[in-house]
Amino acid sequence: MFNKEIYQQRRAELKARMGSGQLLFLGNDEASINFKHNWYPYRQDSTFLYYFGISLPGLVAVIDCDEDKDYIFGNDYEIDDIVWTGPQPTIAELAEKVGVSHTAPLSKLDALVKGHCQILPPYRGEHVLQLSEIFNKPVKEVENLVSVPFIKAVATQRNIKSAEELVELNKAVTTTSEIHLAVMKAARPGMKEHELVAIATKVARDNNVSLSFPPIATINGQTLHNHYYGNTINNGDIMLFDCGAESPEFYAGDMTRTFPVSAAFDNRQRELYEIVYKAHRTAVEALKPGKRFMDVHLLAAETLVEGLKGVGLMKGDTQEAVANGAHTMFFQCGLGHMMGMDVHDMENLGEQYVGYTDQLKKSTEFGLKSLRLGKELEPGNVITVEPGIYIIPELIDMYKESGKLDAFINYDKLETYRDFGGIRIEEDFVITESGSDLLGTPLAIAPDEVEQVRSSSLSL
Amino acid sequence: MFNKEIYQQRRAELKARMGSGQLLFLGNDEASINFKHNWYPYRQDSTFLYYFGISLPGLVAVIDCDEDKDYIFGNDYEIDDIVWTGPQPTIAELAEKVGVSHTAPLSKLDALVKGHCQILPPYRGEHVLQLSEIFNKPVKEVENLVSVPFIKAVATQRNIKSAEELVELNKAVTTTSEIHLAVMKAARPGMKEHELVAIATKVARDNNVSLSFPPIATINGQTLHNHYYGNTINNGDIMLFDCGAESPEFYAGDMTRTFPVSAAFDNRQRELYEIVYKAHRTAVEALKPGKRFMDVHLLAAETLVEGLKGVGLMKGDTQEAVANGAHTMFFQCGLGHMMGMDVHDMENLGEQYVGYTDQLKKSTEFGLKSLRLGKELEPGNVITVEPGIYIIPELIDMYKESGKLDAFINYDKLETYRDFGGIRIEEDFVITESGSDLLGTPLAIAPDEVEQVRSSSLSL
Numbered sequence: 006m007f008n009k010e011i012y013q014q015r016r017a018e019l020k021a022r023m024g025s026g027q028l029l030f031l032g033n034d035e036a037s038i039n040f041k042h043n044w045y046p047y048r049q050d051s052t053f054l055y056y057f058g059i060s061l062p063g064l065v066a067v068i069d070c071d072e073d074k075d076y077i078f079g080n081d082y083e084i085d086d087i088v089w090t091g092p093q094p095t096i097a098e099l100a101e102k103v104g105v106s107h108t109a110p111l112s113k114l115d116a117l118v119k120g121h122c123q124i125l126p127p128y129r130g131e132h133v134l135q136l137s138e139i140f141n142k143p144v145k146e147v148e149n150l151v152s153v154p155f156i157k158a159v160a161t162q163r164n165i166k167s168a169e170e171l172v173e174l175n176k177a178v179t180t181t182s183e184i185h186l187a188v189m190k191a192a193r194p195g196m197k198e199h200e201l202v203a204i205a206t207k208v209a210r211d212n213n214v215s216l217s218f219p220p221i222a223t224i225n226g227q228t229l230h231n232h233y234y235g236n237t238i239n240n241g242d243i244m245l246f247d248c249g250a251e252s253p254e255f256y257a258g259d260m261t262r263t264f265p266v267s268a269a270f271d272n273r274q275r276e277l278y279e280i281v282y283k284a285h286r287t288a289v290e291a292l293k294p295g296k297r298f299m300d301v302h303l304l305a306a307e308t309l310v311e312g313l314k315g316v317g318l319m320k321g322d323t324q325e326a327v328a329n330g331a332h333t334m335f336f337q338c339g340l341g342h343m344m345g346m347d348v349h350d351m352e353n354l355g356e357q358y359v360g361y362t363d364q365l366k367k368s369t370e371f372g373l374k375s376l377r378l379g380k381e382l383e384p385g386n387v388i389t390v391e392p393g394i395y396i397i398p399e400l401i402d403m404y405k406e407s408g409k410l411d412a413f414i415n416y417d418k419l420e421t422y423r424d425f426g427g428i429r430i431e432e433d434f435v436i437t438e439s440g441s442d443l444l445g446t447p448l449a450i451a452p453d454e455v456e457q458v459r460s461s462s463l464s465l
Numbered sequence: 466m467f468n469k470e471i472y473q474q475r476r477a478e479l480k481a482r483m484g485s486g487q488l489l490f491l492g493n494d495e496a497s498i499n500f501k502h503n504w505y506p507y508r509q510d511s512t513f514l515y516y517f518g519i520s521l522p523g524l525v526a527v528i529d530c531d532e533d534k535d536y537i538f539g540n541d542y543e544i545d546d547i548v549w550t551g552p553q554p555t556i557a558e559l560a561e562k563v564g565v566s567h568t569a570p571l572s573k574l575d576a577l578v579k580g581h582c583q584i585l586p587p588y589r590g591e592h593v594l595q596l597s598e599i600f601n602k603p604v605k606e607v608e609n610l611v612s613v614p615f616i617k618a619v620a621t622q623r624n625i626k627s628a629e630e631l632v633e634l635n636k637a638v639t640t641t642s643e644i645h646l647a648v649m650k651a652a653r654p655g656m657k658e659h660e661l662v663a664i665a666t667k668v669a670r671d672n673n674v675s676l677s678f679p680p681i682a683t684i685n686g687q688t689l690h691n692h693y694y695g696n697t698i699n700n701g702d703i704m705l706f707d708c709g710a711e712s713p714e715f716y717a718g719d720m721t722r723t724f725p726v727s728a729a730f731d732n733r734q735r736e737l738y739e740i741v742y743k744a745h746r747t748a749v750e751a752l753k754p755g756k757r758f759m760d761v762h763l764l765a766a767e768t769l770v771e772g773l774k775g776v777g778l779m780k781g782d783t784q785e786a787v788a789n790g791a792h793t794m795f796f797q798c799g800l801g802h803m804m805g806m807d808v809h810d811m812e813n814l815g816e817q818y819v820g821y822t823d824q825l826k827k828s829t830e831f832g833l834k835s836l837r838l839g840k841e842l843e844p845g846n847v848i849t850v851e852p853g854i855y856i857i858p859e860l861i862d863m864y865k866e867s868g869k870l871d872a873f874i875n876y877d878k879l880e881t882y883r884d885f886g887g888i889r890i891e892e893d894f895v896i897t898e899s900g901s902d903l904l905g906t907p908l909a910i911a912p913d914e915v916e917q918v919r920s921s922s923l924s925l
Contacts, residue, residue: 036496038508040813041588043678045505048498087859088797091688128501130590134604144594144604203670210663213695218503228551235673337548353500399547
């Protein structure tokens, strides 16, 4: 938890931006696994944490902009609870730590809310049920209560990271980097993918933090969200590891490395890795305030196409290829996303509000529709940069049959890459006044550096 | 997944027991952490797994007892999904593996259900919303659809573990035992509690399985459900570690060891450990078919009181003390619970139906109300045995003030134990025709054995 002044200042800024009205903040409750009281590791809602800092279940907060008052609602523990959970501070004591002087039991919430509060979009079933109860409305009408001005005010504020947030983000990415180095050093031919996930969870827990999302740890890197960890990793395979740790104050890290299971990449792997690495560096060099991230994404796509033309997998005019979406044969997703207390920061508020503007709408085209951030960068934005090349056999078949990209794709050559897999390189950056700064401890990223880690570890 | 015949036989048994009607089984969907698409590790509902075996989100099943037909509803993946998740089998292919020949998209579910299906109690918010949608009823009326005959039929069947289930339970407890041994060997003065949790998560993931519940890893063992891992463990502390792993088919293990951070217990720790150990052995020796677990619980309580009298913490007549609940000063919870695919097996169906009978109702008294299993044991039941002594300062104060246990508690002596902490010893057993068998690899449990593991590890 930060100093109370930080939370007071954050709430004051929100009140100033909203001007009037009542704002409701639902904290997260415990999340049930296979019966009510068997719980997943607790995670507080990020917006609740941002304005109210308390990482405990059973809390609801209200900001009254008209009266300039902040409230936290929750029930104090009783002796029966204390047997199971140990002595706990009261709600009033907790609230005092974040500068909130008005507290009450949850039963008092309805009287204050009186149906007037504005809400943010719910993303857990329990939220919908709780909102239905608080506002006495059928569950299907709950989404009508969501306030776009409230969403925009929160997104505008949270999109610019303050000094204390950048310290946390640096911690998160440093732990993330530590995890990746441990994995890159430990991987051995014959191991299972889940043994590398085991290392990641151990390093995170050794630091007393959680992972910020379920790791992707796979020799089938072409599957973008792969949570199967059952394959054996063998010499000749490339291992894609995408993983992030949280900081003590719940900020996220998010990095990807793709490394050879052998001591070095083979020729094809090295060629495509070089292309992704060049796209990564080109994108990072382009980061600066005022630059649209959509344009950085397209620049990375062009760099990928140039490289793919160089190895004979693509052909034709580079800009025309990108304009026709030909790069989506290899790069189906976005170049990056905002990162903060959520790894895809504020995805629950809606990507249109977090990554786009009233003038710049999110695309619905394949490829661009997966770009979570399109708008102009500002100092204090924290983002990921994660270009990749993914060879997806089903997509080759589909595009080939449609014939629409024949002018840009060399299908004969591509067929020989059918089982290649996927490569992604991902790092995290803060936008500065003049460009960008890498977050976290630098980690081997150039192909020679990656091979150096692998070969020196394998020779131990 | 087991052979399809096993699932067919299970469903046939359920149909025979129910006789008529339609039964609805909701599979679990993904569970959101801090935004919709950031998911906790996926866990299928245990009853769905028991009858339908498929561990994937987005599925609903129906058993029609009248027509003797089984249905699985779910939507096949489309190309957009395949980019993100890789190629997947169809619902029909999955269903075939568990012997179900009728499949359809989720949109066809309503037509079949027509409001007639019986349901089991929901335990996730998403279940309630889904049921409200399927049955076109307000969320508050969903609980009225729960069928007690359906609950009882499932509980009766799942309470008796079959041969293939016992193999899985043995695997789960063996991995659990492996975790505990690793933790007992690795603990060093100066470590943090979460470093021991890190070891547990690593051993589980090395085995490609999840933990069956959030570990309790604490030097404050008197707090029964303690999920704070931030303390440093020091010489002189006793470490309580309560943790379980799942098997590959999602059966649970659940064991507790309490060990000295130093090479040996001190005198007081050794004395109380001996008492808990004796209660454990006494309870285990009493396990047999026809024996009420409630009586085993009370026998363990008497053994604890005898021991506590021996060290001067209690006094008076033992049976009278237990009849007056005096043991709940030290032993506030139950002796054990059913264990299966859920660590508290079928807790979502209601403890009254799983652990009690129409004749034997669950108590509402402090202490006994936390005993999840009271009824007569049967061959094939799998249970935990977990006596403990917990010194809870707040409870001492409350009982002392009430004066009601003055005849049984030596408060003067107890005050000198105020900061003692807590001890629990827990193992898992299957009830056999003549008694019980320990599940999993035997692990150091007698005080000498525990000290032997500690002293030999510390001397490395």
